[in-house]
Amino acid sequence: SASAVSDPGVSASEIVLGMQLPQTGAASPGYNKVDDAARAYFDYVNSKGGVYGRNIKLAVKDDTYKAGLTISSASKLINEDKIFAFFGSIGTQTHVSVIKDINRRKIPDIFVNSGYSGFYTDPKKYPTTFGGLGTYTVEAKILGKYLKEKYADKKIGVLYQSDDFGRNALAGFATAGLKFEAKKTSASFVAGTQGSIGLASQLSQLKENGVEIVIIAAVSSATAVAYATAAQLGYKPSKWAVISVGADATTFQTILGAKGVPAATSAAMLAGTISASHAPAPGEADDEFVKAFKKINDDFNKGPDKRWDNNVMQGMNIAYLATEALLGVGKDLTRAKLIAYLENNGSKLSSAAFAPLGYSKTTHEAFTGFWIGQYDATTLLAPIDGKRVVYTTDSGSGAVTVSNYKRPAIAADALPKVA
Amino acid sequence: MTSFLTAFFSGTAQGAIYALVSLGLVLVWRGAGIVNFAQMGQAMFTTYIASQLIQHSYSYWSAFVIALISGAALGALVDLGLMRPLTSRKNSQLLNSQSMRTTIPVIASLGILGVLKALAGIFWAGEERGFPSPVAPNAIKIGSTNLAITGFDLFVIGVVFLTLVLTTIFFTKTGMGLAMRASALNPEVTRLSGIKVGSVRTLGWAISGTASSLAGLLVTPRTNLSPNTLDLLLIVGFTAAVVGGLTSLAGSVLGGFILGYVISFVNVYSAPENVFIAILIFLLLALFIRPQGILGSKEVRRV
Amino acid sequence: MLAISNLVTEFASVKALNGVSFQAKPGLITTVIGANGAGKSTLLRTISGLERASSGSIKWFDQELTHKSVESIVRSGIAQVPEGHAVISQLSVGENIELGGLFRKRIARGDLAIATKEVYELFPILYERRNEAAGSLSGGERQMLAISRALVSRPKLLLLDEPSLGLAPLISAQIISIVNDLCRATGLTVLLVEQNANTALAVADHGILLALGKVVADLPAKEMIADSSLRAAYLGY
Amino acid sequence: MSSSLLSISKLSVSFGGVKALTDVSLDVPKNSVVGLIGPNGAGKTTVFNCISGLVKSDSGTFAFEGVEREFPKPHELVDLGITRTLQGVGLFNELSVIQNVMVGADKNYKPNFMKELFGLSGKVEAGLKQRAEEALAWVGGSALIDSKPSELSYPDSKRVALARALVINPKLLLLDEPAAGLGQDDIDALASLIKQIKRRCSILIVEHHVDFVREISDTVNVLNFGKLIATGHYDEVKRDPAVIEAYLGHTDNPGENSKLGA
Amino acid sequence: MSKRREHKIIGLRSTLLSIALFLFFILLSQQFDPYNQSQLANIATLLIAVLSITLLTGASGQISLGQGAIMAVGGYGSALLVTRLGFSMWISFILAIFISALFGLFLGLAAARLSGPYLAGTTLVMALAIPSIAVRFESFFSGDVGLSVDYGMPPVWLTNLVGEISIEEWSLYVVLPFTAAALFAVLNLSNTRTGRTWRAVRDNEVSAALSGINIQRTKVIVFVCASGLAGLAGALYGFRGLVAPSVYPTDLSLTLLTAAVIGGLRSIGGAIFGTFAIVFLPDLIEKITKNLAIPETIGNYLPALTIGTLLLLTVILNPRGAAGALEHIRHRKKH
């Protein structure tokens, strides 16, 4: 159609995507690797001829996790970088400041790196926004149900970081039927990056109240500090469970390593911890997606720190999905077509994830399933009892069921294929 | 163990850290007449230096000492590069009123903070780091119960009191201490007393730089290290200094522990979300009841 | 001997000292008089290094002072009582006095104690108030403190800038006579700036009359007292 | 009593252990110049500080124009019609001379924030400026209008401070050591100015230049160790043995013969 | 100079200057792409907040490291009025002035007793504490997610009048009248008795009191005025898209102060210059880093580094900022 030529960000040779994330500042550690990973994958795609001859270019803006800047830099991406779509933006607090404007301008806002379900469950409100993470609610429901059943006789508590991420997760656990009594079985704290005001006293409280199973809903660096602090206080819960965002083993070990904890000890500390994931663990060296992505990361990542971890994997995976979607729309790429494509065919897109995207006309949630694993002695998150069971549910009140989704294999050239 | 004891012990442990920070602030205030908002920036920067050394397999203690020395150097640098030109005659003529003369250094120290953070970001901020503690941070036990306080915390408390005693003796009992206070208060009269005001003030900055660096080294084991980690600490430390009395070293330590308890009790009996509001309310209350701080002395101003 | 030649000190646009030359003999009181703004304070401040001379030289015996730092000038035995109650208000009275002798602490601890005792005898009120903040003193008491601070350093050259400012007649007479005694007894050299020419000339051996940054008369004090035309021309009475 | 403008009685002040004033009573009649003298630390400035609310009195009464009231707060002084100059100079460094005096003149107009907000206060400004110019002219400072305080000579800045105090036509002027640091000719000029001012308002003055005090004051009060030891005309007081002992000293004191040439 | 100035035209002069500012922004915006138009709108918004610092710190000598928090008060005030009570955006902006001024009254009552570092620290704590209230009372203030508000679309009459305009341009048109009005008010206040009184208090409190100025009350009034301005700025700033804690972080307060200092704390022209500098400098640096192919890991920190360095250079070389330097040069020429 005529509008095809006029959409910004697409030319004969290029598709420009824009990403907003904290590259510097308090919230940046870890997340600042996602853009480099995604770019590495796009560069790989470009090296293979791009998408219908168009190279994918990723314009990145640092908003330091401050919404004031997010608003300005969104305008810059739109008006100066002339992006075709927003891609993989990170941060609930920041994204909320621009989501309305992006949608009003009908710009696709795809694979947002936030598990906040409010962005996705009402497509009428945000028609162009599509998730890139399983929602915190979905994960918490799945993990919560598992823990509730497995440890029915134990006192379960949660330690959550006092921000939107932590509180969302807490709400998810509540939906799953886990009941946390403030100060008895639940404790909030300010995340590690901001100085752990209160972490020690919160953990002591859990300890005093006899909490045996502790769920942590915090970023990885804070998780590491929480483990260390608990050890110092002589608090040894019989089980730790960590929500996926905070369960990156590499970060965990690096932080503790720098604190003088030998790798063997930190591995032992992590061992037995339960966590959930929608994708294979970065440590699953035999997984075909992990293998392929890792190689691309080694060859194409130009970031300062391309150490292979959850963040890198997530960046690669959404870049893979984006490439797939762009291929799916076809040569005649427009914003409207991309959105329509994602809504109609999104659930058929495949990636490293063991669960499909939940995209439909009624919801734009991303991965609807998680598998439960437990860290082994080598810091690998392995399926419990050796068999990967993927559970699925929604961000609402739907039940948690076992998924029968079978992940399609990756092509030999590690490029997505569309029918 | 009751919640009260938890709050008490973890308050003591946290308080020691705040005391250290606030002691550093008071040191510069008395030694140079400036509230140094860049202090935790200096601490962060030197802790990165230590961390870097440890990564390059230096021993903890050698990194520790080098960090303290670089803290001193950084403090001296701040004085030579910034505060000295700032208080130069030309500038003090431009800043005709007392309020401006106290305001501009505050702003300058914020500038330093910004620059240090940016530099640390450029050099090191790929990721957040952990930082080791010099003493095994294992909980103190009474019988078989663990208290909410570790051996490391006791170490920090020891360091705080040692620093307090040493600095108090230095300031009140030694000639150099007197010279330093005098230099901060009235450079001209001090110079006319034959004292090398410039070097004395630089020394003051170096000492406080060392104290800041010490604070950084002792705070980060409980959290992580990133360019922004210590921002909050400065604010708490400042509140502690004001509550205790900006002019009193002992007051600053007292203030630090009080703040530790305030924060810890709010945490235990209320919620972390309320901590900042509690700090603000507490600060305002303290200023209303005793504007010069608990141990601070009121300045006599005569006309 | 203090020998000043062709001294020029400039501020942004004014030459506060415009080629000042004179000599002050050791063991004598030389007084510098002149109207407000004549450059008297600037002269003393330039000698003690607080202001930078743009040209000319200041020699104390064979020692060139011109481009030395304030501290080293003070340490070579030159003390100044600056204009207007210069004390450190937040320090105690005792500390202010201690400060004055601090640089001698290592070399002459015993003498310092004696000197301190002497100034307390001179101004008993300061002894009474030694533990209180200097800022709580009255105007005149602060001036006494400023003078004490200079005296404990046992200077060889004392630069007094309007020491009688704000002092009651009795005290100001007392101070002048103390200074006089010190000169006679210890060979102290004094450069005394006074607003009140007659008071100053009455005790001084020698007088320097300054106007617009220049020396307009350099006479023995007695002759200057006698010369009423000079006074009429430069001091207005 | 009816002719008394300001009357202080039984004023006592102490700072910690120091008894700065004990039962000091003081009277300033209308259209007169009253001197307050005494040795250093006698409590003169403290009397001023009490009257102007900078120091809290322990006890004592304050009556102005026959009306007894509490000691005023500093900013209420002007409302009563009392202004004060400081022992230092105390000008507003970053305001020009005319603006300095305009600040002093403020009380002549009721503030109207809204008018100022909307830029409609031109008339008030013009009025303030005119008054300020008049006051400056009076003290002989018309040439200084656009200068900054830092550019002024010491006598000139004292002049401006005086203009700032005079601009509201006060009933009582408190002068703290106005002659300190001035040369003889400036002291003379000040003396004649004070004689002029006296026609419009009363003056309470603290000064160590005893000749100056003698020349201008109708009565003097002598303070010593916080107590009033003598009151009366200068020439009577100066013969009082207590005053001689405490303040003036015997015979040829330097202060007495400061005008050798005259 | 002051002799020549007719006092009757205080209002006229500030009216002309405000109109000039208005036209300057409009003309400039015509040269710009939508992004830079939104940056201009940003400048117009932040300028109001910087002017509040010019009043507070420049004129009255009180330092605030928490102007951003007061902006938050204005922002939340107006956003709540609009989202909860259905007020019109325009009225909510006006009311934001009063809400934050009221807040400034309370703040001022506490702050009037403080000075120098005490005030700086207390306002800094405030900068941290105020936004956390939003999280504390989540049900009312909507927590981290905040309140979504915006300028809406340009009204039809306007598009009929000037043709199709971008959302960015519309935001500039919304903000600009308020900026001009703020400038008008600030000019009026600083050139008349109120401003003089403030500066007198700043220069010498004792003398000011003896001139009949009630120091405490004056300081409170300054806080009220400055807070009103900051609150207005905060409301306008919030309507760019969101009112939430992360829109008004502690950094915002420091950025505003930086702008005021770089331009010159004492000068209104300086405030304008400083605001332009802090808004456009990062863009300029980004362009340079791109052209020089400086890696992102360094480039990302360069704006902060440059602005910090600029701040330091300003206070070292001329603590009166750009405006002070200009004055200095002019002064030299005269001599």
Ligand SMILES: Nc1ncnc2c1ncn2[C@@H]1O[C@H](COP(=O)(O)OP(=O)(O)OP(=O)(O)O)[C@@H](O)[C@H]1O
């Ligand atoms: N820091 C300064 N900056 C600019 N000009 C100055 C400075 N200090 C002094 N001056 C000028 O230098 C000249 C001489 O001043 P100085 O203080 O030496 O005079 P003085 O004789 O001591 O006067 P006084 O009797 O009032 O103390 C005056 O014109 C004065 O304005």
Ligand SMILES: Nc1ncnc2c1ncn2[C@@H]1O[C@H](COP(=O)(O)OP(=O)(O)OP(=O)(O)O)[C@@H](O)[C@H]1O
């Ligand atoms: N705030 C204060 N704290 C302690 N002592 C004080 C205070 N103010 C004044 N004094 C003491 O009270 C006494 C009277 O002081 P005051 O300033 O009134 O003296 P004065 O008569 O003005 O002397 P001078 O002529 O030297 O100015 C002095 O001994 C002084 O030290």
Ligand SMILES: [Mg+2]
């Ligand atoms: Mg002089």
Ligand SMILES: [Mg+2]
């Ligand atoms: Mg006095």
